[in-house]
Amino acid sequence: MKSQSDAFSDLVEALKVLPNVGPKTAQRMAFDLLQHHRTGAQRIVNTLQTALEQVQHCRLCNTLCEGDLCSICSDKTRDVSRLMIVQMPVDVFSMENAHCHDGLYFVLAGQIQPTQNQDLQSIALEQLLARITEHAIQEVIIATDFTAEGNATAFILFELLKRFPIKISRLSQGMPLGSELEYIDAGTLAQAVYERKSMQ
Numbered sequence: 001m002k003s004q005s006d007a008f009s010d011l012v013e014a015l016k017v018l019p020n021v022g023p024k025t026a027q028r029m030a031f032d033l034l035q036h037h038r039t040g041a042q043r044i045v046n047t048l049q050t051a052l053e054q055v056q057h058c059r060l061c062n063t064l065c066e067g068d069l070c071s072i073c074s075d076k077t078r079d080v081s082r083l084m085i086v087q088m089p090v091d092v093f094s095m096e097n098a099h100c101h102d103g104l105y106f107v108l109a110g111q112i113q114p115t116q117n118q119d120l121q122s123i124a125l126e127q128l129l130a131r132i133t134e135h136a137i138q139e140v141i142i143a144t145d146f147t148a149e150g151n152a153t154a155f156i157l158f159e160l161l162k163r164f165p166i167k168i169s170r171l172s173q174g175m176p177l178g179s180e181l182e183y184i185d186a187g188t189l190a191q192a193v194y195e196r197k198s199m200q
C-alpha cells in the first residue's frame with residue numbers, strides 16, 4: 001500500500017472495524033466506494049453521522065433507540081411482569097419479529113467468556129439488578145445464545161437472580177450448540193420461548 005495516500009490507508013483501517021471485514025476486504029471496499037459509489041459513500045457518511053448523534057441506549061432496557069426510552073419500554077400495553085434478558089439489541093429485533101413475547105426486555109450488551117476470567121463488569125449487571133428490584137417483575141426469561149458463552153452467561157445470571165422471589169426460565173434447549181438468536185428463524189424462536197423451561 002506504499003503508493004496509496006494516507007487518506008486511503010486511513011479509510012481501509014476504519015473499514016476494518018466492521019464485523020468480518022479483514023484487511024483485504026476493507027481494501028476492496030475502499031476502492032469500490034471511491035471508484036464506483038461516491039454518492040453512496042457520501043450517504044453512508046451522512047446517515048452514520050446522524051445515527052451517531054441520535055441513536056443511544058434506552059434508559060430502561062439498554063437497547064438502541066432514539067430518545068430516552070425505546071418504543072417497547074414506552075408501550076403501556078406490554079406486560080411489565082415478564083422481563084426477557086437478551087445479549088444484544090439485534091436479539092430484541094429477532095424476538096419482536098417472532099411475535100412471541102409481549103413483556104419487556106433487558107439487553108446485557110455483552111456476554112461472559114467461559115474460557116477467560118469471567119468479566120462481569122463487561123455486561124450491565126448492576127443495571128439489571130436495579131431493574132429487577134425496582135419493578136414488579138414476576139418472571140425473568142433468559143434468552144441468551146445457544147453457544148458456550150451464552151450458556152455461561154445464563155448460568156451466571158441464574159446464580160445472581162435466584163435469590164429474588166421470581167420465576168426464572170430459559171428458552172427450551174432444542175437448538176444445536178453454537179446457535180445465535182440472530183440466525184434462528186422466527187418460528188423456531190417462538191417455539192423456544194413458548195416451551196421455555198423453569199431453571200429452578
Ligand SMILES: [Zn+2]
Nearest residue numbers: 058061070073
Ligand atoms: Zn427500552
